[in-house]
Amino acid sequence: MVIAGPCAVESYEQTLTVARAVQKAGADALRGGAYKPRTSPHDFQGIGPEGLHILRAASDETGLPVVTEVMDTRLVAQVAEFADMLQVGSRNMQNYPLLAEVGRAHKPVLLKRGMAAGLCEWLGSAEYIAQQGNLNIVLCERGIKAFPSGEYSRYVLDLNVIPAVRSLSFLPVIVDPSHSTGVASMVEPASRAALEFGSQGLIIEVAEEAERGCDAAQAIDAQTLARIVKFARAHSTAAEVHEAAARA
Amino acid sequence: MVIAGPCAVESYEQTLTVARAVQKAGADALRGGAYKPRTSPHDFQGIGPEGLHILRAASDETGLPVVTEVMDTRLVAQVAEFADMLQVGSRNMQNYPLLAEVGRAHKPVLLKRGMAAGLCEWLGSAEYIAQQGNLNIVLCERGIKAFPSGEYSRYVLDLNVIPAVRSLSFLPVIVDPSHSTGVASMVEPASRAALEFGSQGLIIEVAEEAERGCDAAQAIDAQTLARIVKFARAHSTAAEVHEAAARA
Amino acid sequence: MVIAGPCAVESYEQTLTVARAVQKAGADALRGGAYKPRTSPHDFQGIGPEGLHILRAASDETGLPVVTEVMDTRLVAQVAEFADMLQVGSRNMQNYPLLAEVGRAHKPVLLKRGMAAGLCEWLGSAEYIAQQGNLNIVLCERGIKAFPSGEYSRYVLDLNVIPAVRSLSFLPVIVDPSHSTGVASMVEPASRAALEFGSQGLIIEVAEEAERGCDAAQAIDAQTLARIVKFARAHSTAAEVHEAAARA
Amino acid sequence: MVIAGPCAVESYEQTLTVARAVQKAGADALRGGAYKPRTSPHDFQGIGPEGLHILRAASDETGLPVVTEVMDTRLVAQVAEFADMLQVGSRNMQNYPLLAEVGRAHKPVLLKRGMAAGLCEWLGSAEYIAQQGNLNIVLCERGIKAFPSGEYSRYVLDLNVIPAVRSLSFLPVIVDPSHSTGVASMVEPASRAALEFGSQGLIIEVAEEAERGCDAAQAIDAQTLARIVKFARAHSTAAEVHEAAARA
Numbered sequence: 001m002v003i004a005g006p007c008a009v010e011s012y013e014q015t016l017t018v019a020r021a022v023q024k025a026g027a028d029a030l031r032g033g034a035y036k037p038r039t040s041p042h043d044f045q046g047i048g049p050e051g052l053h054i055l056r057a058a059s060d061e062t063g064l065p066v067v068t069e070v071m072d073t074r075l076v077a078q079v080a081e082f083a084d085m086l087q088v089g090s091r092n093m094q095n096y097p098l099l100a101e102v103g104r105a106h107k108p109v110l111l112k113r114g115m116a117a118g119l120c121e122w123l124g125s126a127e128y129i130a131q132q133g134n135l136n137i138v139l140c141e142r143g144i145k146a147f148p149s150g151e152y153s154r155y156v157l158d159l160n161v162i163p164a165v166r167s168l169s170f171l172p173v174i175v176d177p178s179h180s181t182g183v184a185s186m187v188e189p190a191s192r193a194a195l196e197f198g199s200q201g202l203i204i205e206v207a208e209e210a211e212r213g214c215d216a217a218q219a220i221d222a223q224t225l226a227r228i229v230k231f232a233r234a235h236s237t238a239a240e241v242h243e244a245a246a247r248a
Numbered sequence: 249m250v251i252a253g254p255c256a257v258e259s260y261e262q263t264l265t266v267a268r269a270v271q272k273a274g275a276d277a278l279r280g281g282a283y284k285p286r287t288s289p290h291d292f293q294g295i296g297p298e299g300l301h302i303l304r305a306a307s308d309e310t311g312l313p314v315v316t317e318v319m320d321t322r323l324v325a326q327v328a329e330f331a332d333m334l335q336v337g338s339r340n341m342q343n344y345p346l347l348a349e350v351g352r353a354h355k356p357v358l359l360k361r362g363m364a365a366g367l368c369e370w371l372g373s374a375e376y377i378a379q380q381g382n383l384n385i386v387l388c389e390r391g392i393k394a395f396p397s398g399e400y401s402r403y404v405l406d407l408n409v410i411p412a413v414r415s416l417s418f419l420p421v422i423v424d425p426s427h428s429t430g431v432a433s434m435v436e437p438a439s440r441a442a443l444e445f446g447s448q449g450l451i452i453e454v455a456e457e458a459e460r461g462c463d464a465a466q467a468i469d470a471q472t473l474a475r476i477v478k479f480a481r482a483h484s485t486a487a488e489v490h491e492a493a494a495r496a
Numbered sequence: 497m498v499i500a501g502p503c504a505v506e507s508y509e510q511t512l513t514v515a516r517a518v519q520k521a522g523a524d525a526l527r528g529g530a531y532k533p534r535t536s537p538h539d540f541q542g543i544g545p546e547g548l549h550i551l552r553a554a555s556d557e558t559g560l561p562v563v564t565e566v567m568d569t570r571l572v573a574q575v576a577e578f579a580d581m582l583q584v585g586s587r588n589m590q591n592y593p594l595l596a597e598v599g600r601a602h603k604p605v606l607l608k609r610g611m612a613a614g615l616c617e618w619l620g621s622a623e624y625i626a627q628q629g630n631l632n633i634v635l636c637e638r639g640i641k642a643f644p645s646g647e648y649s650r651y652v653l654d655l656n657v658i659p660a661v662r663s664l665s666f667l668p669v670i671v672d673p674s675h676s677t678g679v680a681s682m683v684e685p686a687s688r689a690a691l692e693f694g695s696q697g698l699i700i701e702v703a704e705e706a707e708r709g710c711d712a713a714q715a716i717d718a719q720t721l722a723r724i725v726k727f728a729r730a731h732s733t734a735a736e737v738h739e740a741a742a743r744a
Numbered sequence: 745m746v747i748a749g750p751c752a753v754e755s756y757e758q759t760l761t762v763a764r765a766v767q768k769a770g771a772d773a774l775r776g777g778a779y780k781p782r783t784s785p786h787d788f789q790g791i792g793p794e795g796l797h798i799l800r801a802a803s804d805e806t807g808l809p810v811v812t813e814v815m816d817t818r819l820v821a822q823v824a825e826f827a828d829m830l831q832v833g834s835r836n837m838q839n840y841p842l843l844a845e846v847g848r849a850h851k852p853v854l855l856k857r858g859m860a861a862g863l864c865e866w867l868g869s870a871e872y873i874a875q876q877g878n879l880n881i882v883l884c885e886r887g888i889k890a891f892p893s894g895e896y897s898r899y900v901l902d903l904n905v906i907p908a909v910r911s912l913s914f915l916p917v918i919v920d921p922s923h924s925t926g927v928a929s930m931v932e933p934a935s936r937a938a939l940e941f942g943s944q945g946l947i948i949e950v951a952e953e954a955e956r957g958c959d960a961a962q963a964i965d966a967q968t969l970a971r972i973v974k975f976a977r978a979h980s981t982a983a984e985v986h987e988a989a990a991r992a
Binding site for chain 1: 286340363
């Protein structure tokens with residue numbers, strides 16, 4: 001499972017252009033933020049409901065299911081109307097009312113790990129969703145805060161957690177190589193590394209033109225995405241052959 | 249400003265007993281959780297609305313204003329009806345819709361620092377509250393996640409952030425010595441240290457009997473609280489004399 | 497470059513058994529500690545000079561060059577007499593007299609990253625070796641201390657640092673998947689991930705029998721090593737083809 | 745116990761000037777580096793043996809005992825000839841041959857905590873010194889590496905470790921408010937906080953003129969030192985009275 005798309009939905013043209021590139025690269029789903037959690041209230045907060053309509057239209061046009069973040073309990077129903085999968089971001093990993101509300105929405109959920117979350121805390125948060133009868137949860141490692149954060153990468157990508165999750169939980173776990181590195185040139189090697197370490201998918205930021213967008217420093221272009229998707233497919237096939245051989 | 253009280257409101261008797269002890273110890277306000285954010289949904293979540301009524305009654309009985317946590321945007325109005333100050337917990341420091349809603353409630357706000365929050369991220373969160381016209385915000389350091397977390401204390405109390413906050417913001421900043429240490433015997437020395445480092449107040453967990461309650465390991469008894477309040481008063485008077493001398 | 501061998505040299509038989517397994521698995525060099533840095537002085541400290549003789553004999557027997565740690569400036573000449581590559585461990589990354597002494601020994605050096613070392617600090621330490629005229633330095637990422645250390649893995653493997661090193665320095669950089677995870681079952685996926693992220697080699701702990709040895713929890717068996725070496729060879733060939741194609 | 749002095753010994757005049765100021769401020773001992781551990785070999789490394797002579801002369805002149813760092817096992821005897829107390833710096837906390845050598849020198853030892861050292865690792869290092877029959881060890885907390893390092897202070901001062909040390913070990917523990925904050929204006933409040941949290945002493949950088957010296961950003965002037973010493977004396981007396989009252 002490779003999910004890709006722009007950081008934020010900015011316009012129909014921008015979103016459709018990226019969605020078509022994502023589709024052409026062979027990815028499985030489209031990501032994009034209509035509501036953006038930003039450190040400062042003075043930064044761009046996303047275009048809101050209009051962004052949801054644009055995502056839906058881009059999805060209808062390309063056939064790609066849509067993953068988008070919801071931050072407000074009161075907007076879960078609205079977002080669920082347009083999205084195929086609801087994302088709970090790392091800042092909200094322990095926003096328990098939101099987890100419960102998302103659990104009641106009858107949609108698959110992508111639960112990002114908090115920047116300071118231990119494994120038990122992360123699985124505890126998934127349990128808040130599951131408690132509402134929704135077991136369709138995908139976990140996502142997106143980098144943690146540690147002393148090197150900011151020196152050469154934005155966060156520290158913690159791949160050790162991947163096999164640890166898989167040994168404790170039946171929930172699938174994927175990796176976000178864009179936020180966990182914050183550096184566009186690291187996204188491709190981080191993606192391959194994540195898959196080799198047991199990650200069952202990726203969620204990646206792609207930009208129309210790599211030099212713009214709200215998180216431009218980490219967005220990759222469509223060609224790089226295509227190479228990552230190709231690697232993911234080959235890796236997945238190899239893993240299946242390997243498992244079949246192990247069973248035989 | 250010393251705020252003290254039980255981890256969670258459990259019953260009227262328990263809350264009133266602690267509230268009276270808090271009042272007798274000389275503290276300024278009563279804390280207590282009606283809604284508790286817990287890592288697992290299977291843990292005690294607080295007694296909810298009933299807890300708010302109990303807090304109000306204990307406040308009326310003792311004259312102590314009440315500080316209590318709100319986690320759900322949809323409950324801000326309800327909690328604000330009973331509380332004198334709304335607490336946003338560390339797990340919700342970047343729950344921006346909650347910050348905005350709390351900012352609109354016309355009540356003082358206690359904003360705890362997230363476990364992985366840098367100073368700019370913390371001040372950015374305060375800005376979400378301030379943007380709604382509410383500048384009555386108190387910041388609260390409550391320990392961060394770092395490698396020693398769990399070896400001898402639950403979190404790492406980061407007092408260096410106190411003068412840093414005070415040099416960047418006009419907002420008052422206090423310290424939670426209970427959660428930042430997680431060890432009852434550390435609460436008194438941590439309180440004194442925090443005040444010496446420039447903290448303008450404290451928020452402390454006190455238990456009826458130190459060995460019980462949901463965060464028993466870190467709750468202190470009323471006598472210890474009384475010593476801390478006495479220290480805080482003397483410290484505050486000394487600081488005023490010092491400042492007056494500096495002005496003269 | 498795959499370096500493999502026992503945590504500590506315990507006896508000639510043990511070392512030769514492991515060395516033959518390492519050779520058969522196709523690895524390039526033998527590691528093993530004659531002098532072991534241990535948190536407590538009451539723990540096994542290595543067998544010292546006898547261990548160096550054993551390593552040399554195992555090397556002569558198998559043709560594998562030997563990498564071993566030196567911790568004491570006064571023993572650099574002694575260790576250099578027996579070893580083909582001198583290892584400076586993470587605890588000594590900022591032991592500057594040792595770095596200078598090792599730099600004067602006219603032997604390749606493996607410089608492990610300190611558990612709290614930023615990239616600039618690590619490269620600064622390499623500079624102490626280089627200053628003595630020895631540019632034959634290999635850097636080695638071995639996990640850092642961060643809040644998850646101890647919950648599901650011993651350290652946090654920081655692979656983001658690999659491309660960062662490669663963009664700033666001409667020195668080759670490898671990864672230690674044994675210490676950075678501390679979990680035997682993570683060593684193989686961590687090895688593949690490291691190579692995909694740009695690591696130019698691996699240093700791995702292998703045990704005669706996986707359940708014993710001083711760091712038994714993280715030692716892998718010879719079959720697992722053979723799979724890792726095979727992956728490393730295929731990966732290296734693919735990278736060369738890729739680069740040749742890029743040049744053409 | 746308040747130890748104070750310049751970061752590095754630069755000249756006889758500079759050292760004597762600072763030593764006299766330290767003496768006048770009422771401190772108990774003089775610190776100063778003849779050998780300086782620096783991240784880059786291209787930075788000033790200290791003036792070496794000449795610095796030891798200068799420290800000794802300043803000590804004879806003022807009556808203040810001298811604490812100075814030793815980094816090289818081969819120089820322990822030399823440094824011990826001039827110094828009254830040997831300092832092992834945080835970079836060398838796990839340099840076990842140095843610890844053993846220092847343990848054999850029959851001089852009191854100041855053992856700084858490593859930047860990534862857990863409590864057990866720190867006490868393990870003290871054990872290497874004690875094993876040589878030298879129990880005259882003072883532990884020193886000097887800040888750890890965690891995600892905020894560099895945003896508003898150089899390290900994170902971890903005061904929670906102070907009562908933890910005191911509950912596990914009979915060794916005295918002091919705090920270095922200069923390196924743990926890296927900010928001159930934080931040194932005085934950090935000193936008071938450390939004493940309130942149970943620290944049994946302080947080691948502080950003082951500069952002839954606050955704006956110069958190798959770690960100028962964190963050096964305080966003599967007047968600030970005098971206030972800190974006064975606070976430390978009053979605090980110590982109060983603690984004795986308190987303990988006497990508790991015994992009566």
